[in-house]
Amino acid sequence: MRIIVPVHRLPHGWQDARGLEAGEVQARRALHGRNDVRGQPPHSAFQSLREAASDPMSWFLVGTSLLYFALGERVDGVVMLVALAPLLGMDVFLHHRTRASTEGLRGRLAARATVLRDGREEEVPAEDVVPGDLARVEAGDQFPADGLVVRGDGLQAEESSLTGESLPARKRPLGGLPPGAEPAVEGAHWGFAGTRLLTGTAWVRVIFTGPETLYGSILRSAGQEVRARTPLQHAVAHLVAVLVGVAAALCAVLALVRWRQGFGWLDALLSAATLGVAALPEEFPVALTFFLGAGVYRLARRQALVRQAVSVENIGRVSCVCSDKTGTLTEGLLRVARLLPSPGTSPRTLLWTAVLASREEGRDPLDVALREAGARELPELPGPAREATFPFTEERQRETAVVRQGPGTLLAAVKGAPERVLALCDLSPDAAREWALRVDALAREGHKVIACACRTLDAGHWHGGEPEQGYDFLGLVGCEDPVRAGVEEAVRECRDAGLRTVMVTGDHPRTALAVARKLGLGGAHPTVLTGEALESRLADTGQVPPVDVVARALPAQKYALVKALREQGEVVAATGDGVNDVPALQAADVGIAMGERGTRSAREASSIVLLNDDFGTLVSAIAEGRQLFSNLQRCFLYLLLIHIPLVGTAALVPLWGQPLLYLPIHIVWLELIIHPTAMLAFQAPARPGRLTPLRVRPASSVFSWREWAVLTGVGGLMACGLVWAYARCLAEGHDVERARAVAVATLVLASATFAAVLTRLRTRTARWVCALSLGLSGLLIQVPALAALVGLHPLHLRDGVRVLAAVAAALVPLLLAWPREQADWPRWRAGRPTTAPRPP
Template sequence: MWFNKTSEEALKELNSNALNGLSSTDAKERLETNGENKLAGKKKKSIAMLFFIQINDVMIYILLGAALISGIVGEISDAVIILIVILVNALIGLVQESKAEKALDALKKLSTPKALVKRDGQLKEIPSEEVVVGDIVIIDAGRYIPADLRILESANLKIEESAFTGESVPADKNSETIVSEGDVPIGDQHNMLFMSTLATYGRGTSIVTSTGMDTQIGKIAKMLDAEGDDTTPLQKKLAQLGKTLGFAAVSISILMLIISMFQGRNFMDMFMTSISLAVAAIPEGLPAIVAIVLALGVQRMIKENAIIRKLPAVETLGSVNIICSDKTGTLTINKMTVKKYFVNNELKSLEDANITDETTKLLIDGMILCNDATSTESSKTGDPTEIALLDVGNKFNIFKDDLNTNHKRVNEIPFDSDRKLMTTLNKYNENYYTFTKGAIDSILKISTKILIGGEVKDFTDKLKASVLTSSNTMSDDALRVLALGYKILENEHVAIDNLEDNLIFIGLMGMIDPPREEVKGSIELSKKAGIRTIMITGDHKNTAVAIAKELGIAENIAQAMSGSEIDTYSDEEFIKIVNNYRIFARVSPEHKVKIVKAFKSYGNIVSMTGDGVNDAPSLKAADIGVAMGITGTDVAKGAADMVLTDDNFTTIVKAVEEGRNIFNNIKKSILFLLSCNLGEVIALFFAILFNWATPLLPIHILWVNLITDSFPALALGVDPGDHDVMSKQPRSPKESLFAGRMGRLLIINGILIGVTTLIAFKLGERLYPGSLMHAQTMAFVVLSVSQLFYSLTMRNETKSLFQVGVFKNKWLIGSIAFGISLQFIIITVPVLASIFKVYSLTVSDWGLVVGLSLVPFIINEFIKIFFRMKDK
């Protein structure tokens, strides 16, 4: 812990010299020993490895076996169709996986390209990769920090650490030793500088304590590397479903083969029938359908300003019930803004400011003149607190350039962290005004008068008490308070020491990084949708609580916990109390991961939003990580599952809504495919059980599964969303795909489709005795067309087709028309008919099969009437 060592101890321990730095020889040896000052990368998977990952699935193995056997027995068309499906599915997954995690690459890019160091007694600018432990590094405004450093000496040094600690204001840094027996949060280590942060003000000399993967940012990189890729709830369910269906398919096939042997059937014919039964039991196109539906959902979400980096994240969004959100830049605008001011012994909102008032005008002028920042439409430079003061002037058309022209600065005393004051001397007509800006306590100590209503009065204890009360009121609202005093001089020839005494107190300005206007409504909508919002920030507890109360996240400070408090609990103890809190302040990256994992331990689906380097590990640890696209670092974007292009918290809520609708649509597609496949199994199972001829050939089943089923399933996947979806509680991640009525509907419809197919087959045998092909053709058409009509009723569990709108899903209507047309072409075109082994149907035959095909649809519509009556 370098922060609790003195500068001399650090120099001695690291064997360095503050005056001359390291020698070139020593630096070279250390570089060879410790390696370059850069972050290690993760070994990338080859394209071939990624491809084999896609086919490493039980369902795929069974299909490959079926394709192999089909090829061996001469059913080449069956084998080819199965292989095409496997290949398409694998390619879809490969494209997604090839957009691999770029978090570590992004972390590398954050390293500064150059560093100013002392080598051999001379200043040298070297690539940051060549910086070694013990190097003496010179820091000035505008430079990135090349490694972790212990400050040896500094002058008004400020470091922008918002992407690292979550604080919106640059941290004051100095070389004073921190006396502490325990660990100190990164945000409070004022004598340490961390790799990839930015110096915004002042200068300093430091010694390198850690490089590369040993730095704080390097530890984050290790955490990113360590976090495994958790599969989403849908992936887990589909994997389990695949195993179950595969086992069932093999079991049923073996059972049918055994039964057929006892029936004295031809072994090879029944072997092929068993294969067709296995194919019927497994929804071959299911992985591809799910992937395509997710991909289409991704395209829709892009229009809502949400970019999905990983397809399964769409589904995960739909079951999120906790959003852990970073404060700075996510819930707030990441810009210090003046909200209140105090003049004429009154505390007012800035919106009520009256610049015709002499005191108010002087307060604004003084804050602008005693200021080293710039703020124009095209650029902003300097300390965020000073920029906020200039923005007050810009709001009232009082611009810094104009004031500096009219009231030229002739002398100044720069800001000093010990004095906590800054003073400028400006020309005012025949006189000179000194303006002194700083902390309220420092200004009160050197003020003897006060300006009220344009009149200078004695600064009595009663008036001072009034000022302090107003200052405390602003502080209670987590506003950062700055005070301003002035005095009038007859000439500029005044000793510097006399510029900051006997001031006339003008007033106060209170500023904060305010919450985004639209966020409060989004959080309220989230509550109605059963989603908790948790604030996790590196900022101070009081500031976090003030923002949280304004947004409706928390009610009081009792619901807030600091990082140092988290450290007092073991992981098990922390899990027990985590649900009592809504705010976690002054936290480190390790704390964020601990918080996310604690919430996940209760079975919650946790989303984590963030934009900084410090957010990356928790983005990875969460079920779904959401990064800010505008203010977010490349590290955060690389670690996230979703990136918001507008940095708007409201977009997260829209994404959750879209995610819920997408999952509902995927569920419709899955249940549709499984109902259809169950119907095929029932038709084949009972036909063989009753010792009938085989009603369907393997190529018929493959055609129905891969072609006829696919288009309606895809169309159901893009069904218009349910407007009431956000008024319902989040779906439980443990909830079965067949929960509620869907399981019963699956069985009912499987039976309906299977029975109508068998009825068509037996009618065909009766109408055309001796023509098995004719009967099989009628069964084939009823099987496919009944599934097409059945897809219409799958659009809603309880609402009828007319309530949801017959033509609202034009893709579904188109897919049904397309499917029926394909069936007609296959049966009527001789070449295709010979391939599919089907017989041309007459007009009366078509009337019969279409009538039978409508039975499942009609019965489902009647079942919905019963459901609606029961719900009432």
């Protein structure tokens, strides 16, 4: 990574140990502002509520609630207002999440900084740092801003939360600027805001502050992303609008016809009101809210915390997963994985020497890994007294410790870059070439490789210097960031289900390729591109090339990848755990953060948090999302199948000139059956270990034209059968109360049978709901005292046969159109067609 340096920001003699004067500080602060990455404040909660109030769905729920109150249905009116609360609360939550995300990002920045001003060191708030300041950063402290390292030895910085690199980044002072007004300087000479110095003491000349830092650019990218309404929300809103229009037209026509038929204004208004209550599609937005809430609960039981309810829908449509490597696919910790001792050297001796050459204290991940391996494998060996330590530097690329081995004897133990350690040892050219090949083989497997050697010294002749030659080569130590348990199986399940998985990492391409092969990404030959190569391809073609791994990726490149994939029609889930992942998490359709290792910024920017950091939990969450699609569409299918005959007969029979088919109490009764059936019977959970491929579904509709044909056909047959049964009852001279009982019984039986067919009675709840609706309705119709309360007369045997015949006639085409459960019909998908899994 190379960063442009605006030379005009550097004070005269910027490499000298000279700080700014007070006047310079004031002038630079007036020119560049304070060192504050927060930028513009987010919208207030009131603004979020005002924007949410403009949603047509909110106005529909308010209008429906007022209509229910006008009709005296206070309970239903209150239900509509309660259903409005989640819609308004969601936008308020987004406001809170944006503000919390900003605070989470800011929480990783240094609070105070030590700078050299007016010839003396002073500690100031980090917000007071200005370009040109000379800041001192101690081990364990955070860099207050972005600047050039001008002094320091043995410097290492922890940048994983910013760059995605799991290993510490070596830093070295800049000897001089390349020529030019704005020269480019390698990232090894930079200290970045939001990162931490692990070893040494660094003096940094500040160049960028506040929003101009790399950290600030990440925050700006995070704030620019705005989530659009999901396809399901659009589809439901469109369906509701159409149904409301149809209902309003029917009500107006019915009122006019009844008045022209001479039934009077009261009958006309009652007919229209009854039809309106039956026809208003309030169940659809309520069902959407309820099902999303149920999905949130189910995902929480699978250790996936949903921060935004509509993400339950989005995760079911995911077609591509962009996952970071460190801490997500891997554990994010270095571990000793391979010991290759030289002939005559035991693995224990090799490991013991590596531990001796490591610092006893410090946060260098390599030293931590070696110390942990030594404590695990060599618990009985005491640590000898150290006489001297020669720390790692960029120039030396090795670390040496001189320890007391016995009376009059010292041992010099060295570890470091293999080429440097091999040069210190007495090896033949052939042996050196053989070990170099082994180093390359370990590196291709994704290991960080160090070499170890030792030399015995005579304490009487040692004068305190580091031995430069004469070492005995002991072998190689390979460390790796291991793949998380179960991730390989989860990746395979995604591939088999047609999910494209792209690993995005800041690691070296060779390391990333080795991890990809272990995971099975891209089969036997994963396609690897660097972040720069991907950025170049996107600039040239505007299309994402076939790629399985993006290595050496910067935050902006991961963000660009997610945006490009979405523009190509993919529904993208992006996983991450660091600050560097925030833009991609917010740009994705579903941002998924790791809960255990993830930063607060990543969790606040995401819509789903995996509490156990298990990639397999992501697969389970996708399975639940896809099951939600199936459940919700079956629910909508049921609602339409039962409302088509209900609304059709409620309109046609009065238009025919007959008495009202349904009284308001009958509509309330039927709605009390329809609502619980729709909300409870279709809550089937995803089957464990079953992630089915997505099917094609246009984003603009809930059903395809074929499914609409089945709906209208079955609903029309049901309406015809109901009218036939009702008319036959009247033709035989029975009173209208018995004919109404036939109509109501037909709809109750149709409701139970349609629900049974659509749910396959897979759940206990579905079985109980269907049984209770039939049992309680049977009692209400057949017990004379109860039937009289609702204006009905009990049915005779012949009436029961007519009811069965009417339902059976409508059920036959539904059973013929409904394939086996394995075909997973109805099919739902918004986005790019995926009819079969991609080949590995």
